[in-house]
Amino acid sequence: MNNNNPIFVKNLLKMILKKYYIYVALCLAVYSCAPRQEINYMKDIENIALDNSVKNSRSTLQPGDQLIITVSAKDLDVVKPFNQNYSSTSTVAQYSSPSGNSQFQPIPSTGPTYIVDTDSNINFPQIGLVNTKNENVESFRGKLFELVSNYVKNPIIDVKLVNFKVSVLGEVAKPGTYVIPDGNATLLQALGMAGDLTAFGLRNNILIVRNVDGKFTQQRIDITSAQFFNSPYYYLRQNDMIYVQPNTIREKTSRIDPNTGLYISVASVVASIALGVLALTRN
Structure with a gap:
């Protein structure tokens, strides 16, 4: 031929x-034939009755938590024994870097530092072991107030949880691990720190994995509905892992x-x- x-x-x-x-x-079909995804948040918020008891929940203290506790009063000499192990040059990493690469930027935070041990105790000066199990920051502050009041009149107790961190992974702009300075954050705040979901993230199937006292639980959240405000996962807890699943377009x-x-x-x-x-x- x-x-x-x-x-x-x-x-x-x-x-x-x-x-x-x-x-x-065929290449064009991959992009054009995938179903459109719902991207509106809390579209039914006006029709949802919010449960205040859930909204007011707080994360309980866990082994490994790092607490800065200071005791003050009118007579500072009286409370000196309760402020041992204090280093004015100490710093604690409190916030993830803006790039979201899980590298923490130290922000000065001074005061006596205590680590919750595996039995949920801290060793507090003059008092000894104080148990933190089932306590959040607020309730533990009240517990210390009662204990210190046996020695000091009208003490002022300040408790800060300085290593509260959550991980945000998947279809977000800046995946990484973030430290929450005040130990109190909601799911939306964590997603905001991670730069919000990308256009490819499923907003109705966000996975939260939680470890409480060594037991793992999981929950899927739909943020297109305001109903998630009433979920016990509305407020995040120490070491929560948030995973935003990709939609079919990203998978293809x-x-x-x-x-x-x-x-x-x-x-x-x-x-x-x-x-x-x-x-x-x-x-």
């Missing part, structure tokens, strides 16, 4: 063009060869050459 035959060349070029158009059509594009753009460019060049040759053969 003579490969220089105009009819043979013409048929060959038609076959190349046909494959090229099919390939481009992740399966496409990363060199797809290069292939399309090469195919475009080949098609242009083929059209030029086809035009010459007709002449």
Whole structure:
């Protein structure tokens, strides 16, 4: 067979063009045929009755928590024994870097520092072991007030949880681990620190994994409905992990060869050459 035959060349070029158009059509189908996703948050908030008891919940203290506790009163000399182990040069990492790469930026935070041990105790000066189990920051402050009041009249107790952290992963702008300075954050606040969901994140199927006293639980949250305000997962707890699942568009594009753009460019060049040759053969 003579490969220089105009009819043979013409048929060959038609076959190349046909494959090229099919390939481009398949690539476009991946992006255009996926279902649209709901991106509105709390669209039914006016129709949801909010439960204040859930909204007012707080995370309980857990082993490994780092507490800065200071005791003050009118006579500072009286409370000195309760402020031992104090270092004026100490700093505590309180906030994740803006890039969301899980590297913490130290912010000065001074005061006597205590680590909750595996039995949920801290060793407090003059008092000894104080148990934190089932206590949150507010209730533990009240507990210390009662104990210190046996020695000091009208003491002022300040308790800060300075290593409260959550991880936000998946389809968010800045995934990473974030430390909450005051130990109190909601799901929306954590997503805000992570730069909000991308356009590919499922807003009706956000997974929260929680570890309480060594037991893992999980819950899926739909933030397109304000009903999640009444969930016990509305307020985050220490070491919560938030995962935003990708939608079908992201899943499909992740399966496409990363060199797809290069292939399309090469195919475009080949098609242009083929059209030029086809035009010459007709002449």
